Amino acid sequence: MAPWRMAVMLAICIATSALTSAPVFAADESPMPKLDIGKGGKCVDDPKFMRKNHMDVLKHQRDETMRQGIRGGKYSLAACVDCHASKKNNSVLGSNENFCQGCHEYVEVKIDCFECHSSKRKVVAEVSK
Ligand code: HEC
Ligand code: HEC
Ligand code: HEC
Structure with missing residues (x-):
């Protein structure tokens, strides 16, 4: 050539x-928005593992509950919400600081879970504990 x-x-x-x-x-x-991690404490699994695999463990647990009636598993969506809801609005949704919404807006992955599941911490249960 x-x-x-x-x-x-x-x-x-x-x-x-x-x-x-x-x-x-x-x-x-x-930049990735600064996520409001919520209540704090310890995640149900290693945060690095959760970041990569939360969709799979959630779906797996959902299938176990819906098809086999197994309850009280480790990866309860209600428990994620309870811990990860912001202290400002008691929710994992609402703004780009809110835990599930913030990261999901950033990565542009839609989730429909909260059409049925509550995105709010059960404030009453929390107080009466
Ligand atoms: C008792 C509180 C608690 C519960 C319950 C909990 N988490 Fe966490 N999670 C945390 C904390 C605290 C961190 C941050 C840990 C760190 O960064 O060291 C975290 C980190 C994460 C991360 C990584 C975030 C990032 O910025 O990389 C994901 C994803 C996550 N959690 C999803 C979930 C899901 C999904 C559930 C439910 C199956 C759940 N968590 C349940 C407290 C919790
Ligand atoms: C059309 C409504 C609907 C949608 C959408 C939906 N779910 Fe559910 N989900 C349910 C119902 C109803 C149950 C059963 C509740 C029970 O019996 O505890 C359930 C149970 C679950 C459970 C087991 C209970 C728990 O908290 O551990 C998980 C996990 C779960 N769903 C995850 C998800 C995830 C993740 C999404 C989004 C990808 C999702 N669901 C979307 C209706 C829905
Ligand atoms: C640190 C970032 C981050 C946080 C925080 C986060 N997610 Fe995700 N999520 C992702 C990414 C990235 C994907 C897509 C992964 C893929 O497609 O391989 C995803 C996928 C999912 C999916 C599967 C969607 C589908 O259509 O297959 C569900 C369900 C889900 N996330 C639920 C949640 C819930 C509920 C929370 C809050 C408790 C949450 N995520 C918090 C990054 C995050």
Whole structure:
């Protein structure tokens, strides 16, 4: 191949890679919102594990409850909400600081769980404990 052709191809290559990587850089620059972790204490599992696997363990526990009637498992959605709800509005939703909503807006993954499940801490139960 003639050297000038190589140069043209290289130029095209650099130009397109700059184009395609631009949006990635934009995403990297927008910081992850600071999440309101909620009540504190200890997560039901290692936070690193939870960050990666919470969807699977939640769905697994849901299936066990719905299909086999097994209750009181380790990965209860009600328990996540109870602990992770913000002290400001007692919810895991509401703003980009709220635990489930904040990260999910950031990663752009929709969750429909709270159409049925409560996103609020059971304040009354909490107080009467
Ligand atoms: C008793 C309180 C408590 C319960 C119950 C609890 N968590 Fe956590 N969770 C925490 C705390 C505190 C952290 C932060 C730990 C840290 O960063 O060291 C955390 C961290 C996490 C993280 C990682 C967040 C991040 O920024 O990386 C995820 C995801 C998570 N929890 C999901 C869940 C889910 C889903 C449930 C229910 C199955 C749940 N948690 C139940 C207290 C709890
Ligand atoms: C159409 C309504 C509906 C939707 C949407 C829904 N659930 Fe459920 N879920 C239920 C009902 C009803 C139960 C049974 C409640 C019980 O018997 O305790 C249940 C039970 C569960 C349980 C077991 C009880 C517990 O708290 O441990 C988990 C876990 C669960 N759902 C997770 C989820 C997750 C995660 C999503 C979103 C991906 C979701 N659900 C979406 C209706 C729904
Ligand atoms: C630190 C970030 C983070 C936090 C906090 C977080 N999630 Fe997620 N969640 C994710 C990511 C990322 C995915 C998508 C993972 C994938 O697709 O592989 C996800 C996926 C899910 C899914 C599966 C969605 C689907 O359609 O398959 C459910 C259900 C879910 N999260 C529930 C929750 C609930 C409930 C909370 C609050 C208790 C929560 N998440 C908090 C990052 C987070």
